Amino acid sequence: MFESILSAYSRTQIIILQQIYRKRKITRAELTEATGFQLLTVTKSVSRLLADGLIAEREYRQSTGGRKAALLSVNPDYRYTLTADIGASCARIGVVGMDGSVIESEIIAAEVHDNGNTVPARHVTVAQLRAKLTKLIRKYGREKILGLGVGVSGVVRHSSGQILFCPNIEGWNNVDMQKEFAEPLGIPVFVDTAARCMALAEYTLGAGQGVADQVCISIGTSVAAGILLDGKVYRGADEAAGEIGHTTVRADGRRCTCGNRDCLELYVTTPTLLMQAKRALPAFSGFSPLKTIVQGRAYPTPQELQAAAMQGDKLALEILQRCAETIGTAVGYLTNILNPNLIVLGGATIDFFPQLVEEVARISQRSGFTVTQQNLAIKPYALGTLSAMIGAALQVIDAFF
Numbered sequence: 001m002f003e004s005i006l007s008a009y010s011r012t013q014i015i016i017l018q019q020i021y022r023k024r025k026i027t028r029a030e031l032t033e034a035t036g037f038q039l040l041t042v043t044k045s046v047s048r049l050l051a052d053g054l055i056a057e058r059e060y061r062q063s064t065g066g067r068k069a070a071l072l073s074v075n076p077d078y079r080y081t082l083t084a085d086i087g088a089s090c091a092r093i094g095v096v097g098m099d100g101s102v103i104e105s106e107i108i109a110a111e112v113h114d115n116g117n118t119v120p121a122r123h124v125t126v127a128q129l130r131a132k133l134t135k136l137i138r139k140y141g142r143e144k145i146l147g148l149g150v151g152v153s154g155v156v157r158h159s160s161g162q163i164l165f166c167p168n169i170e171g172w173n174n175v176d177m178q179k180e181f182a183e184p185l186g187i188p189v190f191v192d193t194a195a196r197c198m199a200l201a202e203y204t205l206g207a208g209q210g211v212a213d214q215v216c217i218s219i220g221t222s223v224a225a226g227i228l229l230d231g232k233v234y235r236g237a238d239e240a241a242g243e244i245g246h247t248t249v250r251a252d253g254r255r256c257t258c259g260n261r262d263c264l265e266l267y268v269t270t271p272t273l274l275m276q277a278k279r280a281l282p283a284f285s286g287f288s289p290l291k292t293i294v295q296g297r298a299y300p301t302p303q304e305l306q307a308a309a310m311q312g313d314k315l316a317l318e319i320l321q322r323c324a325e326t327i328g329t330a331v332g333y334l335t336n337i338l339n340p341n342l343i344v345l346g347g348a349t350i351d352f353f354p355q356l357v358e359e360v361a362r363i364s365q366r367s368g369f370t371v372t373q374q375n376l377a378i379k380p381y382a383l384g385t386l387s388a389m390i391g392a393a394l395q396v397i398d399a400f401f
């Protein structure tokens with residue numbers, strides 16, 4: 001796919017380039033150690049890569065004897081990657097440098113429907129996204145564009161570049177990304193679920209750097225997990241691994257959009273938490289400032305629910321506690337099966353209610369099997385709302401290196 005660029009380089013030069021990308025910052029001496037090549041070979045290869053602009057030498061580290069050692073890193077401006085994170089509450093479109101840095105980004109919020117909800121989301125159609133990307137290609141110049149990475153909240157076939165099922169977003173069911181984007185734009189296109197993109201971003205640049213076995217759970221308008229095993233994205237036999245949102249977690253008999261009952265997704269997404277507040281508020285007799293805050297409206301906003309919880313509102317605290325218990329139980333199952341070292345929690349629900357992370361960790365400790373919990377950390381995502389968008393681009397950048 002990127003042979004036209006890389007065919008100009010020797011195997012040795014490519015190995016050195018890959019090491020620089022993986023280590024992010026490395027000195028020439030460290031490269032010699034990591035690759036086993038002679039210092040002279042490394043120095044020559046580095047000079048060539050520097051001259052061609054693939055790598056840069058922008059920082060220095062004090063080394064023994066007072067000499068400064070130059071730190072080599074990939075040149076963020078060598079090429080740019082277009083990226084789109086197509087979610088249920090908004091779409092994020094951006095441009096990312098070779099090091100994963102965000103050069104520019106735009107948010108297109110979903111229209112809010114009469115019922116106060118954004119689902120199914122209406123924000124950007126296939127044709128509108130293609131038009132926006134065409135503009136960006138014109139702005140940066142086609143020769144500067146490495147490719148397009150897309151993350152989508154839905155069921156995706158990464159291997160053939162197809163979005164199969166996208167129930168929460170209008171117009172994105174059954175989209176052939178090769179036909180709709182790669183061919184007309186003339187650039188390579190990669191697509192995966194937003195949760196896997198988030199996992200890739202957190203592994204490369206965020207909360208899970210260097211942790212080979214980890215799971216990133218995205219909890220927002222829907223719930224999905226991105227699984228990394230041995231440092232590689234695990235997709236499963238039918239590329240449907242990580243659909244934790246449709247795991248049965250209770251026995252209330254509530255019907256889910258997937259046809260099953262009592263799925264995790266029915267109890268912990270941001271819209272369902274607000275729905276729970278709406279249902280319980282009228283009859284709630286305990287201490288609840290939320291009652292006064294919501295007066296006259298059906299739902300509180302997520303910010304109002306969080307503010308009420310911080311003031312000790314009994315109902316808000318109860319809702320969030322149940323949410324943490326439900327996520328914690330699911331995390332317990334997941335860790336018993338996969339035994340990761342790290343669970344990263346991200347998505348709108350975590351943005352609004354960050355205190356959930358600590359409580360989920362406590363419940364997972366209690367509900368998971370002891371051995372799977374002893375070396376397990378549970379953390380919030382570090383790249384926040386940009387995580388999936390950066391990860392979508394990293395699919396392309398990783399493929400280049």
Ligand SMILES: [Zn+2]
Pocket residue numbers: 245246247256257258259260261263265
């Ligand atoms: Zn379901």
